[in-house]
Amino acid sequence: xxxxxxxxxxxxxxxxxxxxxxxxxxxxxxxxxxxxxxxxxxxxxxxxxxxxxxxxxxxxxxxxxxxxxxxxxxxxxxxxxxxxxxxxxxxxxxxxxxxxxxxxxxxxxxxxxxxxxxxxxxxxxxxxxxxxxxxxxxxxx
Amino acid sequence: xxxxxxxxxxxxxxxxxxxxxxxxxxxxxxxxxxxxxxxxxxxxxxxxxxxxxxxxxxxxxxxxxxxxxxxxxxxxxxxxxxxxxxxxxxxxxxxxxxxxxxxxxxxxxxxxxxxxxxxxxxxxxxxxxxxxxxxxxxxxxxxxxxxxxxxxxxxxxxxxxxxxxxxxxxxxxxxxxxxxxxxxxxxxxxxxxxxxxxxxxxxxxxxxxxxxxxxxxxxxxxxxxxxxxxxxxxxxxxxxxxxxxxxxxxxxxxxxxxxxxxxxxxxxxxxxxxxxxxxxxxxxxxxxxxxxxxxxxxxxxxxxxxxxxxxxxxxxxxxxxxxxxxxxxxxxxxxxxxxxxxxxxxxxxxxxxxxxxxxxxxxxxxxxxxxxxxxxxxxxxxxxxxxxxxxxxxxxxxxxxxxxxxxxxxxxxxxxxxxxxxxxxxxxxxxxxxxxxxxxxxxxxxxxxxxxxxxxxxxxxxxxxxxxxxxxxxxxxxxxxxxxxxxxxxxxxxxxxxxxxxxxxxxxxxxxxxxxxxxxxxxxxxxxxxxxxxxxxxxxxxxxxxxxxxxxxxxxxxxxxxxxxxxxxxxxxxxxxxxxxxxxxxxxxxxxxxxxxxxxxxxxxxxxxxxxxxxxxxxxxxxxxxxxxxxxxxxxxxxxxxxxxxxxxxxxxxxxxxxxxxxxxxxxxx
Numbered sequence: 001x002x003x004x005x006x007x008x009x010x011x012x013x014x015x016x017x018x019x020x021x022x023x024x025x026x027x028x029x030x031x032x033x034x035x036x037x038x039x040x041x042x043x044x045x046x047x048x049x050x051x052x053x054x055x056x057x058x059x060x061x062x063x064x065x066x067x068x069x070x071x072x073x074x075x076x077x078x079x080x081x082x083x084x085x086x087x088x089x090x091x092x093x094x095x096x097x098x099x100x101x102x103x104x105x106x107x108x109x110x111x112x113x114x115x116x117x118x119x120x121x122x123x124x125x126x127x128x129x130x131x132x133x134x135x136x137x138x139x140x141x
Numbered sequence: 142x143x144x145x146x147x148x149x150x151x152x153x154x155x156x157x158x159x160x161x162x163x164x165x166x167x168x169x170x171x172x173x174x175x176x177x178x179x180x181x182x183x184x185x186x187x188x189x190x191x192x193x194x195x196x197x198x199x200x201x202x203x204x205x206x207x208x209x210x211x212x213x214x215x216x217x218x219x220x221x222x223x224x225x226x227x228x229x230x231x232x233x234x235x236x237x238x239x240x241x242x243x244x245x246x247x248x249x250x251x252x253x254x255x256x257x258x259x260x261x262x263x264x265x266x267x268x269x270x271x272x273x274x275x276x277x278x279x280x281x282x283x284x285x286x287x288x289x290x291x292x293x294x295x296x297x298x299x300x301x302x303x304x305x306x307x308x309x310x311x312x313x314x315x316x317x318x319x320x321x322x323x324x325x326x327x328x329x330x331x332x333x334x335x336x337x338x339x340x341x342x343x344x345x346x347x348x349x350x351x352x353x354x355x356x357x358x359x360x361x362x363x364x365x366x367x368x369x370x371x372x373x374x375x376x377x378x379x380x381x382x383x384x385x386x387x388x389x390x391x392x393x394x395x396x397x398x399x400x401x402x403x404x405x406x407x408x409x410x411x412x413x414x415x416x417x418x419x420x421x422x423x424x425x426x427x428x429x430x431x432x433x434x435x436x437x438x439x440x441x442x443x444x445x446x447x448x449x450x451x452x453x454x455x456x457x458x459x460x461x462x463x464x465x466x467x468x469x470x471x472x473x474x475x476x477x478x479x480x481x482x483x484x485x486x487x488x489x490x491x492x493x494x495x496x497x498x499x500x501x502x503x504x505x506x507x508x509x510x511x512x513x514x515x516x517x518x519x520x521x522x523x524x525x526x527x528x529x530x531x532x533x534x535x536x537x538x539x540x541x542x543x544x545x546x547x548x549x550x551x552x553x554x555x556x557x558x559x560x561x562x563x564x565x566x567x568x569x570x571x572x573x574x575x576x577x578x579x580x581x582x583x584x585x586x587x588x589x590x591x592x593x594x595x596x597x598x599x600x601x602x603x604x605x606x607x608x609x610x611x612x613x614x615x616x617x618x619x620x621x622x623x624x625x626x627x628x629x630x631x632x633x634x635x636x637x638x639x640x641x642x643x644x645x646x647x648x649x650x651x652x653x654x655x656x657x658x659x660x661x662x663x664x665x666x667x668x669x670x671x672x673x674x675x676x677x678x679x680x681x682x683x684x685x686x687x688x689x690x691x692x693x694x695x696x697x698x699x700x701x702x703x704x705x706x707x708x709x710x711x712x713x714x715x716x717x718x719x720x721x722x723x724x725x726x727x728x729x730x731x732x733x734x735x736x737x738x739x740x741x742x743x744x745x746x747x748x749x750x751x752x753x754x755x756x757x758x759x760x761x762x763x764x765x766x767x768x769x770x771x772x773x774x775x776x777x778x779x780x781x782x783x784x785x786x787x788x789x790x791x792x793x794x795x796x797x798x799x800x801x802x803x804x805x806x807x808x809x810x811x
Contacts, residue, residue: 009800014224015685016665022222025251033263036270036803037252039223040791041729044747045775050796057804073663073685074774075749084779109665109685110673116256 006060006126008119010037011046015073016108017065023112031116032123035063042066044077048088051102055092058135061101061126063119068106078106098129154280155187157213158272159204161195161220163250170254172265176219179269185280187211195220201233208237215279219247219272240284242728242790247275270803277802278795285728285789288768292378292478294318294719296712299370299658302330303701304693304708305483306352311712313361317719320475321356322384323366324654327432329353330485334415334509336516336523338701339564340595346431346518353433365473366434373480373661376772377688378724380477388468390439391425395463398427398435402455402464411443413520416513419528420520425455430518439464479688479715482664482672483708484655486694489544489551489648497540497645498614502623503529505614505643508539508561515568525572527642530621534576534642537569538625540611541582545648553669555648555698559586562646563596566604579605579638581627589700614643649698662689671697682711687724690715729790730771731778737785738763744777744786753777753786 012018018039024031040046043066051062064085066078082104089099103122107115158180162168173191181189188211192200195218207213216239218230223246231241249268257264294317298309301323309321327333333353335345357364371383391402402425412418415428422428424443427435445452446466456464491499491507499505504527506514517523527534539562545555559582566578585606587596600606612635613626622639629636651670659666664684665673672691675683682690692711693704718724731753733744740762744753752770755762764786775788784793 007804009803019224019685022224022248022251025222025255028255028258030258031256033253033257033260033267036267036274037248038274038796038799038803039248040775040796042774042776045779045788045791047779047793049793050800053797054800054804057801058806059800059804070660071663071665074772074776075663077774077776080747080776080779110668 004127004131006034006123006131007058008035008061008063008122008126009054009059010035010063010065011040011043011050012037012065013043013067013073013077014039014041016067016071017105017115019109020065020107020111020115023110024116025112027112029112029116031119034123035119042072042074042077043081044072044074046081046084048084051085051088052091055097055101055132056134058132060129060132060135061103061122063122064102064104065107065115065118066104068108071108097133100125100129101132152214154185154215155211155213156185156215156217156276156279157204157207157211158186158189158217158276159195159200159219160189160191160249160272161200161218162191162193163220163254164194167220167250167254170258170261170264171249171268172261175265176268176272180217180272180276183273183276186276187213196226196229201229204230204233205237208234208239214239214243215282216244217247217272217275217279218244219249219268219275221250222248222252240286242285243279243282245275245279245282247271273805274799274802277798281792281795281798283789287728288726288730289723290378290726290769291723292718292721293380293476294722295320295475295477296479296481296715296719297322297370297380297382297475297477298481298483300330300483300485300693300695301328301356301364301366302483302485302693303332303349303352304485304695304704305330305481306356307705307708308481308483308692308712308715309362310352310355310359311709312716313359315712315716317361317716319362320382320384320477321362321364322368322370323364324369325428326367326389326436326438327428327434328356328364328366329429329431329433331509332701333429333431334512334516336512336519337564337568339560340589340591342564342567350431353431357434364434367438368473370658370661371472373658376726378478378718380480380688382475382477382480384473384475386471386473388441388470389436390441390444390464390466390468391437392463392465392468393434393436395461396436397461397463398437399460400427400437401458401460402437403427405454405458407452407454408443408445411440416520417507417510419510419513478719479690480662481690481692481711481715482655482658482662482684482695483691483693483711484652484658484695486649486698487652489555489650491543491645491647493550494543494645496613497543497611497643498616498623499645502614502616502643503527504534504623504641505645507645507647508558508565509647511565511644515565525569533573535573536577536622536640537579537642537644538611538638538640539565539578539580539644539646540625541580541646542610543645543647544650546583551648551650551669553698554586556586557698557700558646558648560589560592560595560700562644563587563599563604565644567599567602570599570602570604577605579607579640581607581609581611581625583608583610589702649694652695655695662686664689667697669697671695682707682714688718727773729773729788730768731766731773731775731786731788733764733766734785734787735763737783739783739785740764741782743780743782747776747780
């Protein structure tokens, strides 16, 4: 059996975390290939449904990256995200899915190193957690 | 905005996919041919190809020709970050007659090849997934039309040190209105506190004051001194700024700057901010003789009338009748098209290095204090004396990198301190040729035009340059002198030497008072907490916020020539939208499906820009978006319980299609 390779969907805001991920690239800081990033203008755009849907379709982890508190390009988008992520996590708990599969991090445009470290630690954590239990069902479909 | 325009439903979707090698940047890690071949087999893809440099003219020509030849109506480009070349490729589409919004970029360089350099196989698989995801989104793209707004032909400049002054004068000379806001009673900033400038030894005041005087005289500059920015709303071209003008309690128009008020003021023992506490001032004061405006200011915190309810002597003696205790803080609203941040720096607080004894010994002073002691307009009239006893120092030590290049405080180089200390050493030698002067350094950085030559000259003058960081300054009991402990790294031994004065070459740190404007404008900071430019090499004076520019030490430590050059650069950049007269706004804004909207007003409550409103006509009111105010954040879209709101360019269907494609198992992808 081959080693479990988690698939992680990243939702990052254009202004901070996406730019931080770009900086990790420019600085050639290496991290695991497991993450695939979707760019949105603000984490406030992320519908809780996206997270749930992505998990339903077999994502092993969801990483949401936004601006540090007080730094949101749109003033409060990151605060709204924090509330929404909290809601999603409690929903997941009650559905029997590990809430740790969803992680929210504040990573600024100058934190390329932090971005790479976050991906590495999240991949390690999800590897430990094992595959998304919903994945089988979605594969059967 | 041409609403509701969609690609004709019956029109076949024909996607062109272009995979860039970026020379070897991408192709060395990712098998680009394999990715292109994979893309060519995906549904709706008409044409797929790889190209050495898609951004080059031949690369762009390939895109244009392919659009025409294969009748493409959507384009996917997998290359560098969209933050790099999206604008380039949007123009390429336009040149081929396609709407520029029918482009989707895939970041396979910054977020793939460069970060997975040792895993070519996995990186190729990831690139395939990302390309498939972009193709899925591209199929759902619709043409969008940018909005155009008029630009108010004026600029707000925050901070009136040499950076803000230069930027303001440049813009004003170009014919644009400038509002220059300075929080201190006078303009001039740190440069006004300097005695001489390196390496030319120009008198700082002599070269600065003519520029200072030009500011209020310029018909296009509205100088708002003793004022602060209270709030900023709006966006590039149309910022609304509220400025608080503090009360001076002296009428700016009537005051003739005769100084009788200060002369008669009974409170005379206030430490002068301008002289860093080395001199005293009255409660009624001008910070320094060449202040602009020359208007006196009553310092409310120390004035007897405000603290004890007695006195008002100044009011009685003022020959111009300018004293006005009833003056109140004023709020001024101005409209501007662009903003320049020139808030400068703070000097590193040398108390944070207690080993150097700044607080314990009077003869340990900071470099800026030394500057004031050298200045003819300073507290000693330019006489260099020891603060402890008023006697001329005979042996002076300069300690470099205090609060710079230091893991305990700030890791960065402050760039000015080496040259400032070399200049100070020269000035000591000029005044007292037989004085002993030693400079203790880690590395000496004489990098600018004429700097190395000046350093060589000062070495010739007999100044000792000792390579080694000072460890400690202490005083033997019953001694008047200071003992400096240092390691001479060239000799490889720890030594002690006595001095009668020690000058700490303090580094530059971000201005603490600039924090409110940073929060107001949501400006990003570098890891060193100075303001972050849009690109370190190619957009050095722009910020991530359109219409907001940086110059001077607000962006990072730099010397006067660099500050002036950067200020002119910022003025030039800030004048571009003003000269154009209009700005083009992103078309990726929200709209409401009127049939789905239930008028619940949730969107209203989440929009911080008041850009979405439920019309109050009757109980069947529907939400409407104000396109001029919408900023594309998408908060309302995520909040709408009826899923009635769509964010153009980032629709729910498009984002869902992206992650659905990413989550297809690899075997299904092949």
